Amino acid sequence: MWEYFLRRLLLTIPxxxxxTLVVFTIIQLAPGGPLEQQIMALRMxxxxxxxxxxxxxxxxxxxxxxxxxxxRRYYGFDKPLLLRYLSWLGLWPRELESYxxxxxxxxxxGQGRQALVEKTADGYRILDPQTGQELKGWHAExxxxxxxxxxxxxxxxxxxxxxxxxxxTSYTYNEPVMQLILQRLPVSLxxxxxxxxxxxxxxxxxxxxxxxxxxxxFDLVSSTLVFIGYSIPxxxxxxxxxxxxxxxxxxxxxxxxxxxxxxxxELSLLxxxxxxxxxxxxxxxxxxxxxxxxxxxxxxxxxxxxxxxxYIRTAFAKGLSEKRVIWLHALRNSIIPITANIGYIIGLxxxxxxxxxxxxxxxxxxxxxIEAVFARDYPIVFGFTVLAVLVRLFGAILSxxxxxxxxxxxxxx
Amino acid sequence: xxxxxxxxxxxxxAVQRVTEExxxxxxxxxxxxxxxxxxxxxxxxxxxxxxxxxxSFFLPLLVTNKALAVRYEGRWYFPAVxxxxxxxxxxxxxxxxxxxxxxxxxxxxxxGECNYRLLxxxxxxxxxxxxxILAPYPYSPLEDVTVQGNVxxxxxxxxDPNGFVRLLGTDDRGRDVFARMAYGFQISLSFAxxxxxxxxxxxxxxxxxxxxxxxxxxxxxxxxxxxxxxxPFLFLVIIVASIVRPNFIxxxxxxxxxxxxxxxxxxxxxxYREKAKDYVAAALAIGVPRWKIMFKHILPNALVPIITYFxxxxxxxxxxxxxxxxxxxxxxxxxxxxxxxxxxGLQHLATGKWWLMLSPMVALFLTLTxxxxxxxxxxxxxxxxxxxxxx
Numbered sequence: 148m149w150e151y152f153l154r155r156l157l158l159t160i161p162x163x164x165x166x167t168l169v170v171f172t173i174i175q176l177a178p179g180g181p182l183e184q185q186i187m188a189l190r191m192x193x194x195x196x197x198x199x200x201x202x203x204x205x206x207x208x209x210x211x212x213x214x215x216x217x218x219r220r221y222y223g224f225d226k227p228l229l230l231r232y233l234s235w236l237g238l239w240p241r242e243l244e245s246y247x248x249x250x251x252x253x254x255x256x257g258q259g260r261q262a263l264v265e266k267t268a269d270g271y272r273i274l275d276p277q278t279g280q281e282l283k284g285w286h287a288e289x290x291x292x293x294x295x296x297x298x299x300x301x302x303x304x305x306x307x308x309x310x311x312x313x314x315x316t317s318y319t320y321n322e323p324v325m326q327l328i329l330q331r332l333p334v335s336l337x338x339x340x341x342x343x344x345x346x347x348x349x350x351x352x353x354x355x356x357x358x359x360x361x362x363x364x365f366d367l368v369s370s371t372l373v374f375i376g377y378s379i380p381x382x383x384x385x386x387x388x389x390x391x392x393x394x395x396x397x398x399x400x401x402x403x404x405x406x407x408x409x410x411x412x413e414l415s416l417l418x419x420x421x422x423x424x425x426x427x428x429x430x431x432x433x434x435x436x437x438x439x440x441x442x443x444x445x446x447x448x449x450x451x452x453x454x455x456x457x458y459i460r461t462a463f464a465k466g467l468s469e470k471r472v473i474w475l476h477a478l479r480n481s482i483i484p485i486t487a488n489i490g491y492i493i494g495l496x497x498x499x500x501x502x503x504x505x506x507x508x509x510x511x512x513x514x515x516x517i518e519a520v521f522a523r524d525y526p527i528v529f530g531f532t533v534l535a536v537l538v539r540l541f542g543a544i545l546s547x548x549x550x551x552x553x554x555x556x557x558x559x560x
Numbered sequence: 561x562x563x564x565x566x567x568x569x570x571x572x573x574a575v576q577r578v579t580e581e582x583x584x585x586x587x588x589x590x591x592x593x594x595x596x597x598x599x600x601x602x603x604x605x606x607x608x609x610x611x612x613x614x615x616s617f618f619l620p621l622l623v624t625n626k627a628l629a630v631r632y633e634g635r636w637y638f639p640a641v642x643x644x645x646x647x648x649x650x651x652x653x654x655x656x657x658x659x660x661x662x663x664x665x666x667x668x669x670x671x672g673e674c675n676y677r678l679l680x681x682x683x684x685x686x687x688x689x690x691x692x693i694l695a696p697y698p699y700s701p702l703e704d705v706t707v708q709g710n711v712x713x714x715x716x717x718x719x720d721p722n723g724f725v726r727l728l729g730t731d732d733r734g735r736d737v738f739a740r741m742a743y744g745f746q747i748s749l750s751f752a753x754x755x756x757x758x759x760x761x762x763x764x765x766x767x768x769x770x771x772x773x774x775x776x777x778x779x780x781x782x783x784x785x786x787x788x789x790x791x792p793f794l795f796l797v798i799i800v801a802s803i804v805r806p807n808f809i810x811x812x813x814x815x816x817x818x819x820x821x822x823x824x825x826x827x828x829x830x831x832y833r834e835k836a837k838d839y840v841a842a843a844l845a846i847g848v849p850r851w852k853i854m855f856k857h858i859l860p861n862a863l864v865p866i867i868t869y870f871x872x873x874x875x876x877x878x879x880x881x882x883x884x885x886x887x888x889x890x891x892x893x894x895x896x897x898x899x900x901x902x903x904x905g906l907q908h909l910a911t912g913k914w915w916l917m918l919s920p921m922v923a924l925f926l927t928l929t930x931x932x933x934x935x936x937x938x939x940x941x942x943x944x945x946x947x948x949x950x951x
Contacts (some may be wrong), residue, residue, distance in 0.1 A: 165787035170796055177803045184803075371601075374936060378928035380879045382886070386906055387921045396914035403910055501795070502883060505905065516795075517887070520802050528799055535792035 148551060152483055152544065159540045164236075166536045167309075171232050174525070182224050184523050186215070197263075235529070237308025245302035247290065254301060271299060292436060309533055315526035319519070323529040328512055334406055335504070335511035339496035341427065342434035346492070350439060351485070354446025355478065367444075377440030382502035385433030389506065392429065401429050404508035430507045434500060436494045442485055449481040486553045491543030497538045501531075595941040602937020605930040616746035620644040623739050625700040625707075626658075627676035629693040632665050640695055666690075675708060677724060697721040699726070701743040705734035713908075716915050729915040732904055737919050740896035745923060747891070748898060752877030755812055755819070756870055762864065763820035764827050766806070768854050771831025773832030778828075787820055793818035794880060801889035808891060815880055822873065828866035834858045864942050875928055882924060898924050 157309040219225050220242065226234070233239035248254035250264045253276050264287050265272045271287035307313045313396065314324035353373075357366045376384070392400040402408070408422050453459065454477055462472045501513030506512070516531035518524075551557050586594070597603050621628065626640040634713035660931045662670025667679055680692035705712055709722035714730040716737075728737040797814050806814060814942075834840065835858065843853045884890035885899025893900065898920040905917030 161783070162787050162790055165784070166790040169787065170790050174798060174799055174803070177800050191690060374932045375925065375929045378875050378932040379925055380883060382903065383882065383921065383924060386902060386909075387925075390905070390909055390917045390921070391912055394909055394912060394914065396912050502886070505887075517798070520799055520887075523802070532792060532795065535795060536790055539790050539792070 151508065152548065155544050155547065157543070162540060163536060167236070167533060168232055170532050170536075171235065171529070172228060173302060174528075175228060175231065182218060185218055189214070189218070199555045207236065224438065235308050237310040237313065239308050240304040240306055240526060243303045243305045243307060245300060248287070248299055250297055250299055250302045262301060264301060273301065309529075314530040314533070317519070317524050317527050319522050319527075324526045327515060327527065328530055328534065331510060331512045331515050334509060335497065335500065335513060338427070338430060338434055338500070338509070338511070339493070342431055342438075342496050343493060345431060346435040346438045346442060347485075349435075350442035351446055351482070354443045354481075354485075355450060355473070357443065357447045357475070358450035358454065361447075373440045373443050376436040379436065380502070381433045381437045381500070382506045383438050385429060385503050385506045388429045388432060402426055404506070406509050430509060433503045433507070438488075438495060442488065442492075445485050445488070449484045450477055453477040453480045483550070483554045486549045486560070487546050488547030489549045490544065494535075494538045494542035497534075592941045596937055599940055600936040602934050602940075605933040605937075609927070609930045609934065612745065613749055616742070618750070619742055619746060620647065622695055622744050623697045623699065623701075624695045625676060625681070625698055625703055627692045627694055627698075628711050629691075630665060630676070630679070631691040633687070633690070637665075639674070661742075676723070678708065678722065681722070697727070697738065697742075699736035699739045701735060701739040702894055703735065707734075710734035713913055717852075726918045731901065731916055733907065735894075737901070737915060740901060741898070741919050741923050743896040744898045744901065744920065745927065747895065748878050748881055748924075749874075749927065751808070751812065752874045755815055755877040755880075756873040758812060758816035759820045759823055759873060760866070762816060763823035764859075765826025766820070767824035768831050768859065768862075770824070771828040772835055772850070772854050774832070774835075785824065788818070789821045791818065791948075795885065798884065798887060798889055799882070801884060802887075805889075805892065811881075811884070811890065815877070819873070819876070819880075823866070823869055826869060827862060830862035830865055831858055834861050868935070868939045868942050871931050871938060875931050875935070878924070878928060878931075 162318055216225075222238040224231070230239055234241035244257065246262075246303055247266050248262070250266045250271065251550065253261050253263050253427045256262045261276050262282055262285065263274045263276045265274060273282045273285040273287055275282050284303050284305055285301060286304060287301050290298040290300050292298055312325060314328075317324050317327055317486055320327055353369065357369055360366050389403060391397045402425065405426060407419075407426055408414075411419065411422060414422055450473075454473075459472060461478050463469075467476075497512075500511070501517040503509075504514035505517050512531065512534065516527055519527035519531070562605040569787060615622070621640055621644060624640050624643070626643050626810060628638065628640050630637040631638065637660065639658060639660055642655060645655040645850055646652045646658045648655075660674045662668075662672060665674050667674055667680055667682065676692055676694060677698055683690040683692055704710060709720055710730065711720055712730060712732055712734045714726050714734075716727065716729040717725060718729070719725055720730075726738070728741065731737055731740070766781070770781055770919070786856070797818065800814060801811065804810070831854070840857065843857050848857070861887055881890060881897070882902070884898040885897040886903045888900070888903065890899055891897055901920040902917060902924075905913070905920065908916055
């Protein structure tokens with residue numbers, strides 16, 4: 148069985164690469180993507196009129212060619228798509244820094260380092276002026292001379308990308324994307340975990356009660372409610388609840404979004420917990436409502452199916468109490484199908500909640516990334532996509548693992 | 561009293577009165593339809609939704625600020641009908657223009673589009689033989705504060721400066737909430753229906769081929785599908801829509817590109833099961849072409865997932881459209897859409913403009929719930945599982 152999971156783990160690699168390649172390609176190929184956005188912004192900044200809504204094709208009317216080239220290089224558009232993808236991943240060298248220098252003169256290259264470009268017969272050599280040794284990873288290429296002075300562009304190539312933990316730097320926050328995501332992950336995790344635990348515990352109990360009273364008014368009414376909940380997107384229900392309970396228009400019971408009160412820091416521990424809980428109620432309902440229907444119905448049907456099995460008949464026949472038969476014998480086997488949903492539901496909570504976070508104004512990963520879409524902050528957008536893909540991949544494995552733990556009959560080949 | 565026949569699907573005990581009713585053998589679909597009709601919640605939901613959808617095609621005559629009929633100086637004009645005809649795709653151009661200026665009907669000083677509501681008041685005040693017959697709900701989803709008498713944020717059931725009552729109030733630009741809601745229903749449902757059909761158009765043949773041919777082809781494409789399904793599709797569509805600003809058709813194609821996977825998986829499993837059966841072997845043996853076996857022999861036997869999945873596909877289609885519209889990356893404004901109404905509603909929630917949020921929400925909830933009820937009943941009629949419980 149462990150062999151199976153090892154194989155599953157290895158299979159995530161091609162799937163991860165494939166899925167990220169799909170996202171990367173689609174975003175890069177979409178007309179008006181990152182590069183064109185930047186060119187537009189530059190043109191606006193230079194006071195140029197954008198001609199007739201033209202995006203692609205007619206670049207360069209106002210912007211000097213050198214600046215355009217700089218931009219293309221910055222976004223990697225001087226390379227073909229596949230190489231761009233590989234260098235985004237960190238499997239192909241990319242330009243990490245670049246300076247303009249004059250051969251024969253010492254150039255500061257940041258962080259106290261210096262470089263000296265020497266012209267040789269077949270190109271350039273870049274030396275460390277102090278030690279006289281060649282600097283690794285640095286290259287130079289000739290540039291048009293200025294004021295009769297020869298100039299070169301000095302740049303360093305290196306591997307840096309998603310696989311080396313570098314998701315790039317956000318345009319809007321000017322901070323590493325990884326850091327931004329890690330800062331906000333705890334908030335999202337709190338909601339995810341609470342929602343996860345709540346939905347499982349409520350759904351199991353509700354499913355049991357519905358199975359035991361199959362066909363009763365309670366069963367029918369709760370089915371109806373559960374299906375209404377299933378059909379509505381979580382964020383829409385959240386917005387609806389905000390309208391009902393978050394404003395003065397109806398009943399003002401809960402805050403109008405946010406994660407904690409402004410005066411949170413001044414509260415005592417107990418008050419802090421109460422404040423959090425007060426802020427958590429509505430979002431948690433919105434989080435859980437989507438998974439509610441499938442879990443409850445799965446639980447109910449599984450229990451019903453088990454209750455009609457022979458071993459239950461046997462258990463009743465040998466005189467066990469109904470409680471014992473249901474809670475000990477039938478329930479154990481009925482848990483199996485909803486265990487298989489664990490990974491999917493965890494994924495839903497972690498990476499499927501950007502709209503809920505937006506509605507409730509919760510500063511989690513989801514809100515960060517959806518706002519990045521608004522701001523066209525592509526490093527964050529890509530970073531969140533990678534997170535979402537990973538969560539889905541490992542969620543699926545987690546489901547299988549949980550299933551194998553709960554059901555000893557299951558043997559994966 | 562319906563005929564009582566042995567009904568395997570519903571596990572009903574057959575009660576035969578041989579003398580009165582002959583045993584009629586019903587086709588499987590007749591039996592399923594009968595079972596569906598007996599599940600009243602789903603059946604009435606279907607009737608209600610279908611009725612509302614059919615009615616929604618007549619919205620340009622029911623909810624519009626154009627008059628159904630105007631009699632002016634002895635002649636009859638039908639602006640609403642004309643505008644409806646002009647709006648028809650393809651043949652619309654044949655009907656010329658639907659524009660009547662205010663001055664044309666004697667509305668002094670109005671060279672723009674005639675305001676038929678005011679025209680009616682004017683004719684009544686004049687007491688002449690001129691008549692205006694307005695639509696049952698005489699407001700359009702797109703007319704905003706630029707139309708005389710419209711005000712922004714008019715609460716429900718209150719009168720605007722001209723004394724007209726708006727059923728559900730007006731939004732931030734003075735547009736009628738009820739009119740937008742009604743047109744939003746038509747657009748959302750049409751969008752989701754077409755999307756589901758598109759999904760099927762892509763997903764069913766692929767799933768059929770995978771299940772039927774199997775082997776290496778199946779394994780390879782399954783891997784690709786797994787990759788495709790791992791892509792967080794709604795987020796990706798949001799990104800792409802934020803870049804390209806799609807129209808109705810582009811948005812459909814964009815969503816269909818990612819949502820076909822669901823039905824493919826179901827169809828594949830169904831074909832996989834069916835192809836092992838004798839009738840397929842027999843068809844192969846007498847040399848029926850493969851595509852014919854797939855689509856004429858197996859497909860009719862694989863209809864259960866196709867039909868039972870459809871309502872849920874429509875539900876997720878509406879959900880996706882509303883989510884995109886909510887973010888402002890859906891259908892281009894000023895298309896009346898529930899998602900856009902909700903986002904306006906959320907913006908003005910804190911200032912107590914609750915009706916902006918309530919109306920589209922209730923419409924969305926009702927519509928989705930009706931479809932889910934239909935879907936549940938269809939599933940029960942097609943895929944019956946009865947449980948017998950001991951004790």
